[in-house]
Amino acid sequence: MKTMDKRILLRALESEIERTTGCTDPGAVCLAVRAAAIELGVDPEKIVVTVSPNIYKNGINVGVPGTGMRGLHIAAGLGAVIKSTSSGLALLDAVDPADVERAVQLVNNGRVTITHAETTSALYIKAEVFSGAHYAHAVIRDDYTSIVEVGLDGKKVSSPRGMPVKTKHESLKGYTxxxxxxxxxxxxxxxxxxxxxxxxxxxxxxxxxxxxxxxxxxxxxxxxxxxxxxxxxxxxxxxxxxxxxxxxxxxxxxxxxxxxxxxxxxxxxxxxxxxxxxxxxxxxxxxxxxxxxxxxxxxxxxxxxxxxxxxxxxxxxxxxxxxxxxxxxxxxxxxxxxxxxxxxxxxxxxxxxxxxxxxxxxxxxxxxxxxxxxxxxxxxxxxxxxxxxxxxxxxxxxxxxxxxxxxxxxxxxxxxxxxxxxxxx
Missing domain, CATH: 1.10.4100.10 (2-methylcitrate dehydratase PrpD)
Structure with a gap:
C-alpha cells in the first residue's frame, strides 16, 4: 500500500464541499445566466438556455428559493436580474423581492426559453442572453460551478468577469x-x-x-x-x-x-x-x-x-x-x-x-x-x-x-x- 499525501485528499474534500442555497440544478442555471448577463453588460431582453437532459430532469419541478415558484424558467430569469453578492451555488442566498418581480415579468412575457438536448456531458448548461444587437453566452460543463466558456457577440473571452473560477483537484481514482x-x-x-x-x-x-x-x-x-x-x-x-x-x-x-x-x-x-x-x-x-x-x-x-x-x-x-x-x-x-x-x-x-x-x-x-x-x-x-x-x-x-x-x-x-x-x- 502506497502512502498518500493527506493534502491531496484535503484539497479534494475542500473543493467538493461547498455552500449552496436551493437545488443545485436551477442554481447552476441561474449562475450560467448571471455569468452571461455580466458579460453582456446590460439587463438582457431575452434569455435562451440549453441544458443536458439530466439538468432538465432535476430542475423541472423543484422549488426555487425566495420565489414561491418551481423550475428552470424562474431560475434563468433570476440570473438575468439578480444583484446578489453571494458567489457560486449560493447565488440564491438573498433573493430580492424586486428581482423576483422582474424575473417573473421576463418569464410571463415569454422572454425565457429553456430547452434540453443530448450533450457529451451529463452536466451541461449553455446560457445565451440578448439585448438589442448584442448577445453574450456562458457554458457550464461537468461541474455545477465550472464555467468553461464565456463570450460576447460570438467572441470567446478568457474567463468570466465577476465570477469565481473553480480549481480542480487530483482524482481519487488512483488510490485504494x-x-x-x-x-x-x-x-x-x-x-x-x-x-x-x-x-x-x-x-x-x-x-x-x-x-x-x-x-x-x-x-x-x-x-x-x-x-x-x-x-x-x-x-x-x-x-x-x-x-x-x-x-x-x-x-x-x-x-x-x-x-x-x-x-x-x-x-x-x-x-x-x-x-x-x-x-x-x-x-x-x-x-x-x-x-x-x-x-x-x-x-x-x-x-x-x-x-x-x-x-x-x-x-x-x-x-x-x-x-x-x-x-x-x-x-x-x-x-x-x-x-x-x-x-x-x-x-x-x-x-x-x-x-x-x-x-x-x-x-x-x-x-x-x-x-x-x-x-x-x-x-x-x-x-x-x-x-x-x-x-x-x-x-x-x-x-x-x-x-x-x-x-x-x-x-x-x-x-x-x-x-x-x-x-x-
Missing part, C-alpha cells in the same frame, strides 16, 4: 479506499473542523424545516423518535433530520445547505447521517470529524466513477454508502467491516432510479441513510452481502467501477424514458 482512509487517520482536528461546520449548517436546515417548513415526512418521523431503542435511535434520528432538511431544500425554503460533489442532498445525507450516529454514541469530536471525512471521501470517490449526475439515485448509492462506512468507523469496526457495510448498501440500493429533484427525494434519501446505518451495525455481526453476489465484486474499488458501468451505458435508456415520463406530467 484503504489508502484514502489511512490518509484520513493522519489528519488533525484542526484540518477537519470545516466538516463539523458543514454538518451544523445542514442541521440548521433540518431544524428550520421541522419548525416552520412544508416537511410532513420529516415532522412525522421526528415525532416518532420517542421510544426508539438505543440501537435504532441513530437510524431513526438520521432519517428524521435528513428528511426534514431535504424537504426544506426541495420545496424552495431559503436555507443554506453544504453540498458534496455538487449535490445538496448528498451533503444532507452524508453530514446528518454521521452526525446522528456520533451523537447517539456520544463519540469524541476527533472520531466524529474523521467519520465525516470518511463518509465524504466515499461519496466523492463513487461520484468520480458515476459522474456528478447519474441515472440512479446518488443519495442512495453514493452518500448512503459513505454513511455506512462512517457508521462502522464510529462503532469501532475494522476496515474489512467497513467495506462489508458499503458492499451491502450498494448491493441493495444500486438500482434505485433518479426521477428528478423534488420533495419526494426526502423519502429515498432518509430511508437510504437509515438503512445504511443499520447495515453498519449488521456488518459487525457478520451479516453482509458477500463478494461475488450480483453487482458486489471482489473488491470495493471494483464495485465502484461496476456502479459507473451500471450508470453508463447500463441505465442510459432508462434515464431517457424517465425524462419522458417526467416531461409528460
Amino acid at each position: 479506499l484503504e489508502e484514502l482512509f489511512t490518509s484520513i487517520d493522519t489528519m488533525t482536528v484542526e484540518e477537519l473542523t470545516f466538516l463539523r461546520d458543514a454538518a451544523e449548517v445542514n442541521r440548521k436546515a433540518a431544524e428550520a424545516g421541522l419548525e416552520s417548513g412544508p416537511c410532513p415526512l420529516g415532522k412525522a418521523l421526528y415525532s416518532g423518535l420517542a421510544g426508539a431503542g438505543v440501537r435504532h435511535m441513530a437510524a431513526a434520528r438520521a432519517q428524521a433530520l435528513t428528511a426534514a432538511a431535504c424537504e426544506a431544500r426541495m420545496s424552495g425554503m431559503q436555507v443554506p445547505i453544504i453540498a458534496i460533489a455538487g449535490s445538496g442532498n448528498h451533503g444532507i445525507a452524508s453530514f446528518l447521517g454521521i452526525l446522528a450516529v456520533a451523537e447517539t454514541l456520544a463519540s469524541p469530536e476527533e472520531k466524529l470529524l474523521k467519520a465525516l471525512a470518511i463518509s465524504s471521501t466515499v461519496t466523492v470517490a463513487i461520484k468520480e466513477h458515476s459522474t456528478k449526475l447519474s441515472a440512479f439515485c446518488g443519495c442512495a448509492v453514493a452518500a448512503s454508502t459513505g454513511v455506512a462506512a462512517g457508521t462502522v468507523y464510529l462503532l469501532g469496526g475494522s476496515y474489512e467491516e467497513i467495506t462489508h457495510a458499503m458492499q451491502s448498501v450498494i448491493g441493495t440500493l444500486a438500482g434505485m432510479v433518479c426521477d428528478g429533484a423534488k420533495e419526494s427525494c426526502a423519502f429515498k434519501l432518509s430511508s437510504s441513510v437509515a438503512l445504511a446505518i443499520q447495515f453498519g451495525h449488521l456488518s459487525l455481526e457478520d451479516a453482509y452481502i458477500k463478494e461475488g453476489m450480483g453487482i458486489v465484486s471482489q473488491s470495493i474499488e471494483k464495485t465502484f467501477e461496476n456502479l459507473g458501468r451500471l450508470n453508463n451505458p447500463g441505465m442510459v435508456t432508462a434515464d431517457k424514458l424517465m425524462l419522458q415520463m417526467i416531461s409528460g406530467h
Whole structure:
C-alpha cells in the first residue's frame, strides 16, 4: 500500500464541499445566466438556455428559493436580474423581492426559453442572453460551478468577469479506499473542523424545516423518535433530520445547505447521517470529524466513477454508502467491516432510479441513510452481502467501477424514458 499525501485528499474534500442555497440544478442555471448577463453588460431582453437532459430532469419541478415558484424558467430569469453578492451555488442566498418581480415579468412575457438536448456531458448548461444587437453566452460543463466558456457577440473571452473560477483537484481514482482512509487517520482536528461546520449548517436546515417548513415526512418521523431503542435511535434520528432538511431544500425554503460533489442532498445525507450516529454514541469530536471525512471521501470517490449526475439515485448509492462506512468507523469496526457495510448498501440500493429533484427525494434519501446505518451495525455481526453476489465484486474499488458501468451505458435508456415520463406530467 502506497502512502498518500493527506493534502491531496484535503484539497479534494475542500473543493467538493461547498455552500449552496436551493437545488443545485436551477442554481447552476441561474449562475450560467448571471455569468452571461455580466458579460453582456446590460439587463438582457431575452434569455435562451440549453441544458443536458439530466439538468432538465432535476430542475423541472423543484422549488426555487425566495420565489414561491418551481423550475428552470424562474431560475434563468433570476440570473438575468439578480444583484446578489453571494458567489457560486449560493447565488440564491438573498433573493430580492424586486428581482423576483422582474424575473417573473421576463418569464410571463415569454422572454425565457429553456430547452434540453443530448450533450457529451451529463452536466451541461449553455446560457445565451440578448439585448438589442448584442448577445453574450456562458457554458457550464461537468461541474455545477465550472464555467468553461464565456463570450460576447460570438467572441470567446478568457474567463468570466465577476465570477469565481473553480480549481480542480487530483482524482481519487488512483488510490485504494484503504489508502484514502489511512490518509484520513493522519489528519488533525484542526484540518477537519470545516466538516463539523458543514454538518451544523445542514442541521440548521433540518431544524428550520421541522419548525416552520412544508416537511410532513420529516415532522412525522421526528415525532416518532420517542421510544426508539438505543440501537435504532441513530437510524431513526438520521432519517428524521435528513428528511426534514431535504424537504426544506426541495420545496424552495431559503436555507443554506453544504453540498458534496455538487449535490445538496448528498451533503444532507452524508453530514446528518454521521452526525446522528456520533451523537447517539456520544463519540469524541476527533472520531466524529474523521467519520465525516470518511463518509465524504466515499461519496466523492463513487461520484468520480458515476459522474456528478447519474441515472440512479446518488443519495442512495453514493452518500448512503459513505454513511455506512462512517457508521462502522464510529462503532469501532475494522476496515474489512467497513467495506462489508458499503458492499451491502450498494448491493441493495444500486438500482434505485433518479426521477428528478423534488420533495419526494426526502423519502429515498432518509430511508437510504437509515438503512445504511443499520447495515453498519449488521456488518459487525457478520451479516453482509458477500463478494461475488450480483453487482458486489471482489473488491470495493471494483464495485465502484461496476456502479459507473451500471450508470453508463447500463441505465442510459432508462434515464431517457424517465425524462419522458417526467416531461409528460
